Amino acid sequence: AQSVAQPEDQVNVAEGNPLTVKCTYSVSGNPYLFWYVQYPNRGLQFLLKYITGDNLVKGSYGFEAEFNKSQTSFHLKKPSALVSDSALYFCAVRDGMDSSYKLIFGSGTRLLVRP
């Protein structure tokens, strides 16, 4: 069964510093991985995805993610954090390779960026 794990409930970082939100995956076959962000009282916003190809994926709002097959990880990164990046971040994996699929989400990581 496909699964993802987010080992940190919360990540604290100072504004201007680099940030990393961790995600590890367990899949059978090729992994299709996603990152979403959720602001208070909002739905999920798509940030980026890894399907195949380059291990460094660039996404929205300056975020990027590094796919590492040997470590089965897909960590979300940003070189310089902003206070406005404070939100709940979810890693997800696609379950199902045909047209009908669902997303399996991690438990989420709350990012707090202090001024």
Place this chain on the structure above:
Amino acid sequence: KAGVTQTPRYLIKTRGQQVTLSCSPISGHRSVSWYQQTPGQGLQFLFEYFSETQRNKGNFPGRFSGRQFSNSRSEMNVSTLELGDSALYLCASSLDRGLSTDTQYFGPGTRLTVL
């Protein structure tokens, strides 16, 4: 292009009642998926519709049902509400071209409170 819209945004119901939530996908998107988000269980897949047919279903009781209309708009219904049904219900749409690069885009959600 307008995003996924969900109505209503907030609902308060009492136990035993039923509720209907509505979702309008992004224009041109043909697949609609529903997820339930709770603090305890996180994000869980409910079901997915395409071309007015349910293609995939998560592990929820039969009290949870849905449908999709010819214009791809979708509704989900929960009958005989229980306190544990209090959650944020998220709708996601995707193009569904049968490609592995398909991405789900989420609406703002409907916050259901069962008293």
